Amino acid sequence: MEYPNLLPRFLKYVKVNSRSDEHSDRFPSTKRQENFQKEVVMKDLENLGLSDVHYNQKSGCVIAEIPSNIDYEVPVMGFLAHCDTADFNAENVRPQVHENYDGKSKIQLGDSDFYLDPEVFPNLKKYAGKTLITTSGDTLLGGDDKCGVSEVVTLAEYLMNHPEVKHGKIRLAFTPDEEIGTGAPHFDIDEFGADFGYTLDGAAPGKLDWGTFSAATFTLNIQGVNVHPSVAKNQMISAIQVGINFQNQLPADEVPEKTDGRQGFFHLTDFQGTVDNAYLEYIVRDFKRDGLARRKNLVKDIVTKMNDEFGTERIKLTMRDQYYNMADELEKHMDVVNLARDAYRKEGLTEIDEDPIRGGTDGSQLTYRGLPCPNLFSGQENMHGRYEYTVLESMYKAVDVMIRMVEMNATNNK
Structure with missing residues (x-):
């Protein structure tokens, strides 16, 4: 009609x-x-x-x-x-x-x-x-x-x-x-x-x-150490590079552009940064509640491991569920x-x-x-x-x- x-x-x-x-x-x-x-x-x-x-x-x-x-x-x-x-x-x-x-x-x-x-x-x-x-x-x-x-x-x-x-x-x-x-x-x-x-x-x-997907979102606030490049060795910590290193530890093929059907993903939606400070924003999707939980735990484990290597909480993780x-x-x-x-x-x-x-x-x-x-x-x-x-x-x-x-x-x- x-x-x-x-x-x-x-x-x-x-x-x-x-x-x-x-x-x-x-x-x-x-x-x-x-x-x-x-x-x-x-x-x-x-x-x-x-x-x-x-x-x-x-x-x-x-x-x-x-x-x-x-x-x-x-x-x-x-x-x-x-x-x-x-x-x-x-x-x-x-x-x-x-x-x-x-x-x-x-x-x-x-x-x-x-x-x-x-x-x-x-x-x-x-x-x-x-x-x-x-x-x-x-x-x-x-x-x-x-x-x-x-x-x-x-x-x-x-x-x-x-x-x-x-x-x-x-x-x-x-x-x-x-x-x-x-x-x-x-x-x-x-x-x-x-x-x-x-x-x-x-x-x-x-x-x-x-x-539908079950869904979560998380952000990373990364505090770097900015010193002059001429004296940077063993002193500078680039927040941008830390963000890149985090991203590279997520499964490379579990992103929206490489998944379909019932496959879940991690999706970096925003990345802003300088040597001194960086901000990353992600969404996480999985059709299974336990699958979503595994993805969230992977993120937490990576952040914990990286912070342990720094000896301080250089990466601050904020995470919340969106829907199920x-x-x-x-x-x-x-x-x-x-x-x-x-x-x-x-x-x-x-x-x-x-x-x-x-x-x-x-x-x-x-x-x-x-x-x-x-x-x-x-x-x-x-x-x-x-x-x-x-x-x-x-x-x-x-x-x-x-x-x-x-x-x-x-x-x-x-």
Whole structure:
């Protein structure tokens, strides 16, 4: 089904900079995403006539309710999408709309020197005849997760305007700081009031994520000894070289660019330094909890060994867990997964990709906190950079699936 307001809504949303900031000491991490939630999303929900539309300052979430239109009780469903975008330029986003793409040509990104090339990005070949929305080459698009935000708002619009679609109470949440992993711990599950939920934060139609990495992050602060190079022998300790020596003790092939499927990795995401001081930031991923623990222990052992060799704590390690593989918990709630599976099939999506996602969503943390929350596709492609794009027909299908799910929740529990 086509939804005439979905594309203009999406184009409006992506033009608003709502990027989060992992180095911020406030919550939500940026005022700009809070402004997007309050001044754009919340106002749109109020204009649609939803109930209980409000901003929860403690959780940093916009919450709203689509009231039940049936006279019996069914489990309360929730749909969630995050409002922040990733750590790539998000200022002055100029989305480009390409109708009836031929599935084989390069797409120039605005007037830049960058192109979407089907030989580089083969998924493009699947979208002949479709409408693609791309970047202009100098920013990200923000489809992660403004695809999901637009789709959830469009679901609300459709249900409010079509009372013939029977459904129970539906709770909606628009969350902050998903990209930096700090939003979900603040989420107020009791106030949300859903029995189970779904995040709209995934890739192409047919993708159903109920397994994810288990994840941790760590930083190294390295204190060197800086003296003049002319007298450096046996005195200078280069913090940069210490960082390099640490990196070289990690498994060389266990990095994102050399792994796929169910293989985990160590990923150095930031390295800043001088001879005097260096700072390294890593993420660690593994699908098994014990595998994550082994990786963390390897890091601790390397740091301990190097500090012992220095005879002092020259390397300071800070480590924290981010989220765990939601499959460990969702296996206890397969009815929630099966509802999505059945809706996919009824909407013609017979090839369902349930391979664990090599990432995580708010649903990873919320599932462990007691709100079963698989992740549905939203039509994102090439997330987090200038080559990001989405497909309008994929976004339509995401709304179709949600409508089907709310109907099935009402009829299956009658």
